[in-house]
Amino acid sequence: MAEAFIGKWRLTSxxxxDEYMIAIGVGQVTRKMSNAATPINTISxxxxxIKISTSTTFKNTEIMFKLGEEFNETTxxxxEVKSLVTLDGNKLIHVQKWDDKETSLVREVNGDSLTLTLTFGDVVSTRSFMKVE
Structure with a gap:
């Protein structure tokens, strides 16, 4: 089922x-640049x-992992976090743990749309992407 995630996805909304980034401790300058960016996520x-690459004019990142195997990630x-990605139906669930904190990034595909739901405590952010390739 992970094949449904393969492709290039552009942020649409x-x-x-910003509330999510504040909650996880992202500084003001980084938040401003991140909020102004329109990332392209490439999943292959x-x-x-599985590889997830994110490119913006601000910064490019890449993670590679096997489903169900913990790995080290620099966000x-x-x-510096310990990450674990699992597949549950049509949801790719990415959990990051650091300093006794935990956040989840859940990607869900519906046709040519991908929804990324970021949750930290009671703060929930939703980011929508459209498939471009």
């Missing part, structure tokens, strides 16, 4: 993203390995 697979805002 974002709700409560090579066997069991775009510089946090």
């Amino acid at each position: 974002s709700e409560k993203y 697979m090579d066997g069991e390995l 775009a805002d510089g946090r």
Whole structure:
């Protein structure tokens, strides 16, 4: 089912993203640049390995992982986290843990739309993407 996520996805809308970044501790300058960016997420697979690349005019990031295997990740805002990504139906669930904190990034595909729901405590941000390739 992970094949449904493969492709290039462009951000089309974002709700409560600044509130989410404040909650996880992102500084003001990084938040301003991130809020102004229109990222392109590219998701690809090579066997069991999944790669998610995010490109903006501000910063490019890339993670590679196998479903169900914990890995070390340096986030775009510089946090060093332990991550685990699992697949539950049509949802790709990415959990990040650091300093006794935890956030989840849930990607869900519906046709040519991808919804990313970011949750930290009671703060929930929703970002919508449209498939461009």
